[in-house]
Amino acid sequence: MGILKRAADITYTFRFIRMMAMDWKDWDAYKLGIIDENGKRQKNVKLDNDEKKSAYTTFIRLAANLKRIVAKFPGGGSKLGSFASALFLIKEKVGQKGIEDICKKCNIEVLDFLNEKNEWFLLDEKQLSPGIYRVKNAKLINESCAELVWPKDQIRIQDECYPIGDVFGVDIYEALHVNTNKQVYVTASELIR
Secondary structure, eight states, rough: HHHHHHHHHHHHHHHHHHHHSSGGGGGGHHTTTTBBBSOBBTTTTOSSSSHHHHTEEETHHHHHHHHHHTTOOOOTHHHHHHHHHHHHHHHHHHHHHHHHHHHHHOOOOOHHHHTTTOTBOOOOOGOOOOOOEEEEEOOOOTSOOEEOOOOOOOOOOOTOOOHEEEEEEEEEEEEETTTTTTTEEEOOGEOOO
């Protein structure tokens, strides 16, 4: 039973990440007129057959709501940094090849990650300067992958904060979310003062 649960979890994780990266017009719900070009539910369209019900399940509704929330926040290039830290959450389970497959399915070029640089608060040997920062985009708490860290929430960078890993050359750091006192993964490009 445990192996089936883990396989289902990985499948839904891949599917969720893929949906977050897909254009609304590529969603089945959009093609069937259930959502508009901004992911907003069209109330006048009834879910009156199996095809429509399958295109707008509870899982898909959750993904659409989160995608709309994340889309409201400005991020520019930092969206790749945020995507890299999200991928790092599952890297242990799927490995580097799995991460590359996700990027391929999401039409994200690995080279795009290499252009993502922000080094104004880096010290020697990639150490982040300790202090309180804010994050540009919404993030998930490391341990639960459930609670959200909202844009402009404060995070604390501890002393001796070095990268704990990387995704396609983008260094991943562990920080402390001030509101919840829980660990969160960040990249340097996601931090603002």
